[in-house]
Amino acid sequence: MSVVTNTTTIGAIDAPSRRNTELVLLAFAVAIPVFAYLNVGLALDGEVPAGMLGYGLGLGLLAGIAHLLVRKFAKYADPILLPLATLLNGLGLVLIWRLDQSPRLQAMYKTFSPDAPKQLMYSAIGVALFLLVLLFLKDHRVLQRYTYISMMVAIVLLLLPLVPGLGTDSFGAKIWIKVGPFSIQPGEFAKIVLAVFFSGYLMVKRDALALASRRFMGLYLPRGRDLGPILTIWALSLAILVFENDLGTSLLFFGMFVIMLYVATERTSWIVMGLLMAVGGAVAVGSFATHVQSRVAAWLDPFECLKTAPPDTNMAWACDQMTQVLMSFGSGGTIGTGLGQGNSDLIRFAANSDFIFATVGEELGLAGAMAFILLYGLIAERGLRTALAARDPFGKLLATGLSGAFALQVFVVAGGVMGLIPLTGMTMPFLAYGGSSVIANWALIAILLRISDTARRPAPTPAPNPDAEMTQVVRP
Amino acid sequence: MNKPLRHIAIFCGLLVLALLLRDNWLQFVRADELNSHERNKRVTIERYASVRGNIIVEGKPITGSVDSKDPLYKYKRTYIDGPMWAPVTGFASQAYGATQLEKLNDSILMGNDDRLFFDRTLAMFTGEQKQGGNVVTTLNAAAQKAAYDGLGDKKGAVAAIDPQTGKILALASTPSYDPGTFAGYSRNDEKAWVSLEKDKNKPKLNRALREIYPPGSTFKVVTAAAAIEAGKIKDINAATDTPEPYLLPLSTKPMKNHAQGCENASLMYAMQWSCNSVFAKLGDEVGRDKMVEMSEKFGFNNPEVDTPVRAAASVYDKKMDRGGNALSSIGQFNTATTPLQMAMVTAAIANDGKLMKPYMVDKLEAPNLDVLEKNEPQEMSRPMSQETAQLVQQMMEKVVNEGTGKKARIDGVTVGGKTGTAQHGELNKARPYAWFIAYAKTDSGSPVAVAVVVEDSDATRDDISGGGLAAPIARDVMQAVLGKR
Numbered sequence: 001m002s003v004v005t006n007t008t009t010i011g012a013i014d015a016p017s018r019r020n021t022e023l024v025l026l027a028f029a030v031a032i033p034v035f036a037y038l039n040v041g042l043a044l045d046g047e048v049p050a051g052m053l054g055y056g057l058g059l060g061l062l063a064g065i066a067h068l069l070v071r072k073f074a075k076y077a078d079p080i081l082l083p084l085a086t087l088l089n090g091l092g093l094v095l096i097w098r099l100d101q102s103p104r105l106q107a108m109y110k111t112f113s114p115d116a117p118k119q120l121m122y123s124a125i126g127v128a129l130f131l132l133v134l135l136f137l138k139d140h141r142v143l144q145r146y147t148y149i150s151m152m153v154a155i156v157l158l159l160l161p162l163v164p165g166l167g168t169d170s171f172g173a174k175i176w177i178k179v180g181p182f183s184i185q186p187g188e189f190a191k192i193v194l195a196v197f198f199s200g201y202l203m204v205k206r207d208a209l210a211l212a213s214r215r216f217m218g219l220y221l222p223r224g225r226d227l228g229p230i231l232t233i234w235a236l237s238l239a240i241l242v243f244e245n246d247l248g249t250s251l252l253f254f255g256m257f258v259i260m261l262y263v264a265t266e267r268t269s270w271i272v273m274g275l276l277m278a279v280g281g282a283v284a285v286g287s288f289a290t291h292v293q294s295r296v297a298a299w300l301d302p303f304e305c306l307k308t309a310p311p312d313t314n315m316a317w318a319c320d321q322m323t324q325v326l327m328s329f330g331s332g333g334t335i336g337t338g339l340g341q342g343n344s345d346l347i348r349f350a351a352n353s354d355f356i357f358a359t360v361g362e363e364l365g366l367a368g369a370m371a372f373i374l375l376y377g378l379i380a381e382r383g384l385r386t387a388l389a390a391r392d393p394f395g396k397l398l399a400t401g402l403s404g405a406f407a408l409q410v411f412v413v414a415g416g417v418m419g420l421i422p423l424t425g426m427t428m429p430f431l432a433y434g435g436s437s438v439i440a441n442w443a444l445i446a447i448l449l450r451i452s453d454t455a456r457r458p459a460p461t462p463a464p465n466p467d468a469e470m471t472q473v474v475r476p
Numbered sequence: 477m478n479k480p481l482r483h484i485a486i487f488c489g490l491l492v493l494a495l496l497l498r499d500n501w502l503q504f505v506r507a508d509e510l511n512s513h514e515r516n517k518r519v520t521i522e523r524y525a526s527v528r529g530n531i532i533v534e535g536k537p538i539t540g541s542v543d544s545k546d547p548l549y550k551y552k553r554t555y556i557d558g559p560m561w562a563p564v565t566g567f568a569s570q571a572y573g574a575t576q577l578e579k580l581n582d583s584i585l586m587g588n589d590d591r592l593f594f595d596r597t598l599a600m601f602t603g604e605q606k607q608g609g610n611v612v613t614t615l616n617a618a619a620q621k622a623a624y625d626g627l628g629d630k631k632g633a634v635a636a637i638d639p640q641t642g643k644i645l646a647l648a649s650t651p652s653y654d655p656g657t658f659a660g661y662s663r664n665d666e667k668a669w670v671s672l673e674k675d676k677n678k679p680k681l682n683r684a685l686r687e688i689y690p691p692g693s694t695f696k697v698v699t700a701a702a703a704i705e706a707g708k709i710k711d712i713n714a715a716t717d718t719p720e721p722y723l724l725p726l727s728t729k730p731m732k733n734h735a736q737g738c739e740n741a742s743l744m745y746a747m748q749w750s751c752n753s754v755f756a757k758l759g760d761e762v763g764r765d766k767m768v769e770m771s772e773k774f775g776f777n778n779p780e781v782d783t784p785v786r787a788a789a790s791v792y793d794k795k796m797d798r799g800g801n802a803l804s805s806i807g808q809f810n811t812a813t814t815p816l817q818m819a820m821v822t823a824a825i826a827n828d829g830k831l832m833k834p835y836m837v838d839k840l841e842a843p844n845l846d847v848l849e850k851n852e853p854q855e856m857s858r859p860m861s862q863e864t865a866q867l868v869q870q871m872m873e874k875v876v877n878e879g880t881g882k883k884a885r886i887d888g889v890t891v892g893g894k895t896g897t898a899q900h901g902e903l904n905k906a907r908p909y910a911w912f913i914a915y916a917k918t919d920s921g922s923p924v925a926v927a928v929v930v931e932d933s934d935a936t937r938d939d940i941s942g943g944g945l946a947a948p949i950a951r952d953v954m955q956a957v958l959g960k961r
Contacts, residue, residue, distance in 0.1 A: 103547040259487075263480045303515070323515060329502045330510020331518050343518050366503035370496055377492035384485045388478055396477050400484060407488040411495060420498040 018079035019071050025083035026067055030060045033090030036339055040098045043340030058120060059090050062127045073134045074453035078386060081452070084379050085445045088372075088430035089123050089438065094339070095359050096433050099352040102345035115352055115433045122435035126442030133446035140450050144394050147200025154194040157186040158236065161244055175246045175425075185436035187240075187249045188427075191256070191409075192444055195401035198257060201229065202264035203393050210265035233257045238281045245291050248412050248424030252405060254278055259404040260397055263387075290314065292422075298322040299422040318423070321347065321355075325417055329361040329369075336365025352433045354425050357417045373414060376429070380407035383448050389455040399451045402444050517548075522586065524549040524570060529585040529608030529843065531565050531577055533615045539565060539578075544660060553578075558654035560624040563633075563647045563682045564615060564836065566785070567655030572669055576682070576785045577611055577837070584609040584840050584848070591840075591848045607843040614643035614838045618956035619924070623648035626949030632930035633683035635815040636953050639823035639915060639922045641853040642832030644783060646926070646953055647816075649683040651675075685787040688812035689929055692898030694911045695807030696755045697868055698821060700743060702770040703758040704864045712743040712867050722753035725760055725798040747871040748879035750895065752806050759805020760798060767801060768794050773859035774821045774831065776813070783816070783836050790817040807898060818913050818927035824857075825872070826892070826915035826922035829865035831856045872915075881912065883947040886955055890917040893950065895943040907931075912946030916954040924957040926950045 034056040041049030049055075063086045070077055097116035099105065106112045137143070143150075161167035166177045176183045202209070209226050237250035258274030286292045294315035297305045302322035309316040324347045332342065342362035347355050361369045383403025390396045409426060416423040427437040502510070510516065524544075528551060530537035538561045544552035553568045555561065566576025574582060583589040587596065587608040599606055616636075623634035627650040636646035657668035672680055681687060703709045709716075720739035721730035731753050738751035746754035759767055768777075771792035775781055779789040790813035793804060803809035816834060824831035833856040840849040860868075872892030875881045881893040896911030915925040928946040 107547040259484055263477055263484060266477065266480050303513070306515075326502065327510050327513055327516045327518070329499075330507045330513070331516065332503055333507045333511065334504060343521055346517060361499070361503060366499060369499050369503065373492060373495045373499065377489070380488045380492075381485070384481065384488065387481055388485075393477060396481070400481060404484060404488065407491055411491040414495050415498065418495070418498045418502055420494065 017075050019067075019075065022070070022079035022082060023067055025080065026063045026086060029083040029087035029090065030056070030063050032087060033059060033094050036091060036094040037097070039338070040094060040101070040340040043338060044098075044101050055093075055120075058124075059086070059093070062086070062124060066127055066130060069131050069134055070449065073138075074449050076456040076458075077449040077453040078382050078456075081379065081382050081445055081449055084375055084382075085430060085442065088375060089126075089442075091372075092356070092428075092431035092433075092438075093119055093123065095356055095431065096352045098340055098363075099345060099356075099359065101340070104345045105348070105351065108348060118435070119433050119438070122438045123442075125435070126439040129439055130442040130446040133443055134450060137447070137450055140395055140398060140447060140454060141392060143196050143398070144200050144203070147197055147204075150193045150197035150200065154190045154197055155236070157190040157193065158240060158249075160186045175244050175249065182435065185427075185434065187246065188434075188436040188440035189443075190249075191252065191405055192402065192440060192447065194253060195256065195260075195398055195405060198260045198401055199394050199397035202260055202397055205229075206264040206393075209261070209270075210267055234277050234281065238285065241281070241285050241292075242289065245289070246425065247292060247295065247422070248409075248416075248426035251278075251412060251424065252408050252426070254281075255408045256401055256405040259408075260401045263400050264393075264397055294318045295422045295424070299419060302326060302419070321349070322419065322423065324348075325355055325358045326419055328358040329418060332362040332365045332369070334366045336361075336363050336368055339363050350425075353427055354413070354432065355417055356432045357414050357428050360431075361418075372431070373410075376410040376414075377407070379403070379445075380410070382452075386448055386452040386455060390451055391455060395451045395454065399448060402448055406441075406444065520570060521549060522588070523568070523574075523582065524551045524553075526587060526606040527551060527608065528553060528568070529587065529610045529841075531561075531585075532610050532612045533561075533564075533620070534617050536617070537610075546660075549661070553656070553659040555654060555656040555659075558656045559652035560620060560648070562652045562655055563649040563684050564613065564620075565655065567659070569655070569658050569660070569665070569669075571661035571665060572658060577613075580784050581611045581837070581840065584611060587843065589848070592842055595842050595844065595846075609843055609848065610841040610845075612838045612841060614638075614641075614645070614836050615647070616645040616957055618959065619646040619953050620648060622646070622952040622956040623926075623928075623949065624650070624652075626928075626952050627930070630930050630945075631677065631683075632928065632946075633687065633815045634926065634928050634949060634953060635684045635819040636924055636926040636957070637816075637819045637823045637832075637834050638957075639827035639832065639925045642823070642834045642856070643838070643853070644816075644834050644836040645924060645957055647682075647684045647836065649681070651677050651679045653679040682785075683929075683931075684815045685783065685785055686814070688788050688790060688814055689909050689911075689931075690811060690898040691807040691813045691818055692896030692909065692911050693750045693752075693807055694818055694821075694894045694896035694913045694927070695805070695811055695813075696747065696750065696896075697825060697872065697894050697913070698771055698774060699755045699759045699762070699767070699805040700747060700871065701825070701860045701864055701868050702762045702767055703743070704867055705770065705860050706762045706766050708758060708761050709743050712871060715740045715742055716746070716754055716757070718746075718751075718754045718757050720753065722757055724756065724802050727799050731756055744871050744874060747894070748874050750880055755806045756802040760802040762805075764794075764796065764798070764801040767805060768792055770859060773857045774824060775817055775856065781816070781834070783834050785836070787814050787816050790814055807896060815927045815929050818911070818929075819925055822913040822915050822927060823922075823925035824859050825865050825868050826917065826925045827865075828862045828921075829860040830858055869917075876914070880943045881914070881947050883943055884912065884914050884951045884954075886916065886951060886958070889954075889958060891915070891951075891954065892917070893947065895947065910945040912943065912950045914947070914950040914954060916958055918958070924954050926953045928953075 037052055096119050100114040100116050160177050161175055175185055175187055212223050237254040240246050241250040261270045295318055298318040302319045305319040306323055309319055328344045344359040344362045345351055360372055380403045383399055387396045387399035390399055412424055413426045413428045415421040427434045429441045528541045531539045538556050540554040541551045542554050549570045566578045568574040568578040585608045587606050619636055623646040634646055634648040637644055653672050658665040718740050723730055733752050735749035735751050738753050741751050741754055776790045776792040781787040793810040800809050804811045833854040835851050839847050842848055869892050872894055876884050876891045876893045880895040884891055884893045893914030898909040910930040913927045915922050928949045930945045
């Protein structure tokens with residue numbers, strides 16, 4: 001921060017960079033998970049957990065490096081996003097480690113291996129990707145150039161799980177691909193790439209989509225040729241739902257697209273059309289996909305469904321899981337049982353990934369779960385604020401798309417787990433176990449930081465005016 | 477683009493709001509319902525997560541807890557002399573829930589009771605493991621053993637009470653079961669449970685509290701008390717105006733007497749040899765309403781006799797006709813009673829007409845042995861005057877000294893009793909129940925009243941069977957209590 005010494009009339013006072021605020025918040029974001037870790041250790045074994053020092057140092061180191069790089073390469077970036085991501089990731093690690101310690105899960109799965117070390121590795125890769133994005137993406141507008149390449153990449157990513165031999169079908173959903181020892185969920189990365197494509201595409205086509213339309217029953221109907229991409233996305237999301245059994249991802253993509261379309265064109269009719277198409281697609285798929293039907297049955301009344309569903313069917317499974325999740329939340333009550341002292345491992349399968357929010361609900365209670373929801377809400381809010389502040393339409397659209405998708409994902413997962421909407425298999429960003437999710441979300445945060453850096457960066461100081469110096473200096 | 481963007485921001489805010497509302501609905505409004513849902517294993521996990529407190533008899537636990545080395549439930553319940561104590565303890569099973577004292581005092585035993593809040597908070601700071609409190613019973617180990625051994629492999633039940641306080645001293649029921657065999661949730665536990673469920677002899681039934689039997693002639697003490705109270709009998713040694721054979725009211729059927737010399741017999745003689753005709757006629761003279769009143773004072777027709785384990789309601793029919801009342805007065809027809817109820821009748825007589833409320837939990841203790849709750853003796857009712865009670869006592873003592881209950885005699889102790897053989901089944905064809913009620917008396921009042929019933933015995937069909945089969949068990953129980961004093 002340079003002291004304002006020039007004496008031009010158009011004095012450009014530096015916007016505060018807020019890097020120190022970020023540093024203080026980061027200290028909290030590291031300290032809280034470390035204490036949580038200590039808490040779990042004390043609750044489970046009555047002693048300070050062995051890995052505490054290494055774990056604390058690891059998390060601190062990741063956060064510290066990230067902070068230094070932000071300080072250097074994105075000086076004006078939003079100061080809250082990085083601490084929020086660090087806090088969520090850190091607490092996620094604690095929760096996964098806590099579930100690793102469950103003797104029940106260990107007894108149940110013969111090939112049990114702890115997930116927390118793997119998640120720590122994925123987090124490190126995620127932070128590395130975060131740094132790479134900040135280092136090499138000096139200006140987010142560069143991404144505009146890759147609009148149509150992004151589209152291709154997104155489609156390829158989304159269809160990869162359907163490639164025989166590459167995709168793996170685990171637990172009914174074909175959303176993973178297997179590369180060597182790793183399973184990757186390409187959908188998580190497709191989320192970002194698609195947002196880039198939508199932003200680039202809509203930036204160019206927004207006027208055509210907004211203005212060249214006919215009025216019909218109070219709605220602006222677009223021309224046929226403009227309708228093409230919309231129908232394509234709709235069909236693509238339906239295809240994901242039908243062929244990959246992935247309700248969450250298809251909902252997420254379609255929702256993200258409608259949001260961006262609305263922001264780009266400022267036309268409410270797109271929302272109405274989007275909703276109609278979403279409902280139409282959902283009804284069509286729901287009427288023949290048993291996978292979706294059992295999820296809906298489990299959503300409507302899981303306890304009742306458990307009694308009526310034939311045993312050992314997909315539906316009985318879905319309902320049983322849902323009842324376990326609901327009871328987990330109920331048992332948490334207002335303040336929860338305390339970390340390490342709940343029984344959320346009764347959910348068994350996917351307790352630390354899709355259902356990790358139930359552990360939050362049970363062990364941290366209503367208070368903790370609400371705090372988590374607000375943390376997520378804050379990330380979306382900072383993203384949207386970034387979109388408001390961005391000066392270029394591409395950046396605006398990209399920030400909107402990314403934060404809108406983030407909010408939708410949180411809603412779909414948390415809402416599904418809490419029984420607000422039918423359950424979909426998606427991961428809670430940063431919290432849930434899963435490499436793809438953590439890595440992709442760190443990249444998402446990096447892009448948001450880059451956009452906010454550009455948005456908040458003060459305009460370059462104009463060249464000093466030699467005349468002004470001559471005439472207006474008043475010296476004591 | 478900023479205006480729609482603000483709308484999107486509001487939309488995202490609504491999504492967050494919806495999540496928050498849903499969370500409140502789940503974790504605040506529905507928390508209790510979900511937490512206590514029958515499918516929620518957490519209650520059971522919690523119950524067995526720490527060392528469970530014990531049920532205690534005379535300072536010694538009759539239950540225990542072992543580390544079950546199980547990932548789901550940490551501790552398992554064990555029982556000392558399980559079958560003998562099962563009618564008292566009930567069971568606490570990881571798979572099949574809990575009953576009786578184990579269930580009623582679950583929160584104390586588990587250590588979750590509000591009254592243990594201070595202990596729990598303290599334990600939190602000192603880092604001690606959570607522990608359950610204890611339930612201290614009023615039972616007498618020697619009496620219980622005498623009762624259980626006396627019943628042996630016969631089917632039946634024993635209830636013994638301290639007449640002066642109402643403390644339950646023994647509560648035995650055979651055939652019994654060992655609650656320890658299904659305390660866990662393994663396949664073996666399931667096997668044990670299923671075979672108990674299928675057993676025709678119903679070992680899990682608590683016959684002392686939960687089964688009602690026709691009391692037979694033992695009920696005659698109630699009729700005698702009612703007749704004296706109602707003024708129908710002024711002198712128990714005076715002859716009554718009883719024909720032989722006696723025809724039941726509204727019937728042409730002569731009443732059968734097993735005993736000899738019942739014609740115009742005195743009440744004393746009728747009690748000594750158990751004359752049906754005399755008591756049936758007396759019951760008729762006292763009338764149905766007075767008989768109902770008297771039996772209800774003893775605790776009949778009361779569905780809420782809690783010890784704290786609830787006893788089944790004993791029955792004296794309120795709406796029968798005269799003939800039914802006469803038959804009921806000798807413990808037949810619709811009259812049915814739990815062994816506990818007959819022990820209460822005996823206790824009230826032995827306690828000079830004052831009936832104390834029966835109870836079997838003396839006190840509840842915190843893990844550090846602080847007393848959380850102490851039960852004090854309570855008067856339940858006064859079915860008769862002291863004079864009446866002493867007259868009935870005279871007759872019951874005669875029964876033991878010179879009548880049908882000779883086998884209950886104890887040297888140097890005053891014992892009063894009454895035999896009974898209850899016919900039941902279609903046309904009374906089933907094997908009769910052998911009954912015996914008795915009390916012992918010392919200089920400082922009566923320390924024990926006992927009721928014994930033996931089902932389906934090989935007894936002969938006469939009134940002596942109560943005296944022959946049930947009286948020795950009653951004697952052993954009384955001796956066990958007296959030996960302790």
